[in-house]
Amino acid sequence: MPNNSRETVLNVLRGQKGDHVPNFSGMGSITLGGIQDLGYRFNEIHGDARKMANSAASTHRLFGFESAIVPFDMGVVAESLGAGMKYYDKADLGQIIYPTMTRKLVDRSTVTVPDGASEADAKTFVMKEIERQITEYELKMPADIASTGRIPVVLEAIRILKRELGDEVAVGSWTLGPFTELGQVMDLEVLLKMSAKKPEAVNRHLKFMVEYLDKVLNLHIDSGADFVTVREMGATSSIMSPRMFKSLVLPNLQELFGRLKRVPTVLHICGDTNPIIELMAQTGASALSVDQMNRLNETRAKLSNVVLLGNYKPFGAPFCDGTPEEVEAIIKQSLDQGADGVWPGCDIWPQVPPENMQAMIAAMKKHGSNSH
């Protein structure tokens, strides 16, 4: 790997050419082998800054991957707003179960059904009640964000990475986007319906999320993040219409990216992004990240001046169970279709065999120098 890796990554994110197409990610990119070498279990690396940082660094150390990224799960921000989390402490050593939300601020668990209601009545009651609670709920900014929940763990992990690896390797971090984050703290189905019926009620919370994510991400940046990624997969065209994306999600992303000007930023959306890729380009993010469902060659043709990151599938076949040749083929495909940085469509699935990580790195060395 050339020793100007970090510079290349940051240059590419800023829309300049590097001496090679970088091979990195802005999302979770740890391998099970990497954390087991360190003597860690998957479920203990989410709440301990040292373990989080060492895990994040291991992919660079083992394979020469060109970034180190924290955190790994999608609950950090929701938890800091008061949602309940589960860490699967009893999971087997080799098992990968991501921490998840157990309780949202508004969901079925916050509704008490009146005694004696029939099943049908209860169902309608719960829906209406969740809708009412969402409409009235006041999300509250934690008094001291930097010391709330696991946010200090993430900030400390960023500082460690910056200190120990920051000259050579780009250090990155991420949060979810305003809409997806809102779905982590309030019942997602009711939110989706309200987004169509009562968009103003939803938008009020989205504006709060913009304020909050701006603060959280700026804390990441203060701690040393070289670039930040915002993952708005809840607004994918696999779930909501491009029309809804445009009217409700886009303005809030524009506001958020408008405030994050100190470092390069990436907007990531997975699932179907073909119908909204041009809207994604209007958010003000420095670069766009998409997954394997995006027809990257068409996207490239539509958006010649946008920095595109993608789009190999980092789980299942062939990345996690195929041959090195098959891995080379999907990496080459992203390159051939015009990716400015080769990067996974989601978190790298930790059970990927080391040979396939090596095959990916080798494929990039072979095909990714900037002669093409």
Next chain:
Amino acid sequence: MAPTSEQQADILERLKNGVIEYDEEVVVKAANEALELQMDAYQAVMDGLAAGMDVVGVYFASGEYFVPEVLMCADALYGGLHILRPHIKLDPDKMVKGSVVIGTVEGDIHDIGKNLVKMMFEVAGFTVHDLGRDVPLDNFVDKYMETDADIICMSAMMTTTMIGMPVVIEKVRAKNPHARIMIGGAPINEDIAQKWGADGTGKDAPNALQEALNMIGVLRDLGDQFKAERTQKEWGADGILQPA
């Protein structure tokens, strides 16, 4: 007062369009009129509400509707179903009597797809026991034994959580070799379903809602078999759902 065929057609049309256009008020009004005119409640559900949902499925598969629209259509449908269902006269030739245990497997919190599938079963008249998401594997087996359900449906959206499915399949088969088991979610395909010994699956997102509808078509055909196997368990002689 028997309804004229024009009145019937008009009400069915309004039930159907009310669902398609997710207008709960229209559906509720039409459902109440159907009862006033003493229309056959089963016909109103099947040729009105369910017919509307069939169209919604097509719109979803073709990308005209997205998840929020489908969820709103479902609300409209449930609005009508709650009114009509208690008045369905049990007709053993037509009823699909059956019950389903459904959930997203342990470690997996993706439940949007699962909920759409669940809804389809409810439309078709099934009793649905929804275990929710991140469901401990043994809960599928326990609920199945407890409810004596006809079908177990498991959903998984991740390549790693889906490996819980064969574990459940094996445990269930140990208790009842003839249990009917369906699995689905983005990483599941025909081959996997076959390999694990599941009886069926629905295709990848986003076309899968249509698959779920087809699936229900198959299940409707299975209705005869259900009838042979069981008496009026869930549905009492008056056509009213019996508490378990």
